[in-house]
Amino acid sequence: MWDLQNLFVRHAREINRFLRRRGHPPETAADLTQDTFVRAMTAAVPSSCENPRAYLHQVARNLSIDLARRERRVEFVHVADDDFLGIADASPSPEHIVYDRQRLAIIDAAIRELPEKTRRAFEMHRIGEQTLCEVAAELQLSRTRTWTLIRDAYRHLRSRLADEASK
Structure with missing residues (x-):
């Protein structure tokens, strides 16, 4: 069993940089880094996996690909704060x-x-x-x-x- 706290201390920054190099903004990279360690904590890691660093990079890569697929399927529109406040509320006044x-x-x-x-x-x-x-x-x-x-x-x-x- 891996010591996740030790792995996080040793590899979180590296995973974050890896995700940033893949084109994710800082907030998204931080979220994906956290998700990577949550996956490692909850997943049944194969006993044959001797390189936790490689495993973490693979999980981060897969999460990055999944996010890119979701974003391609759903169109996101950026709305300025002033415009967002003008969106009508469906509840009656x-x-x-x-x-x-x-x-x-x-x-x-x-x-x-x-x-x-x-x-x-x-x-x-x-x-x-x-x-x-x-x-x-x-x-x-x-x-x-x-x-x-x-x-x-x-x-x-x-x-x-x-x-x-x-x-």
């Missing part, structure tokens, strides 16, 4: 959250204003995700009457939202 909550409160109040049968038909269809036929059967109404109730509910909700928007 606080203003949108407040706006949406206000609209939900309007919808909630408008649903409570609906007549009982209209409200139940709307909630069963829209919130309960029941089909028109299922709602009609449960409320003991025709499909046409059930659709009329649901349509009236939608109109009422749209009208309340429009009223609030015009204020």
Whole structure:
């Protein structure tokens, strides 16, 4: 078994220089050097390997090749710090959250204003995700009457939202 601490002290700089000569920037070379010793620590080193220095160089070379392959497959684009700060966040802004909550409160109040049968038909269809036929059967109404109730509910909700928007 190898003394990795001793190997690191003796060969880390040499491995780093080797990787820098292969064209890697200093940060990448440092990362690959560290990865080389992590691989040596976790890998089952063949018992026939008598030259740890050569083994470390081979691992570093393989890591360098793997990195080059990954970078060829994925296009990397450098973005300046100022431009990076301008990239939009996918999460909603606080203003949108407040706006949406206000609209939900309007919808909630408008649903409570609906007549009982209209409200139940709307909630069963829209919130309960029941089909028109299922709602009609449960409320003991025709499909046409059930659709009329649901349509009236939608109109009422749209009208309340429009009223609030015009204020």
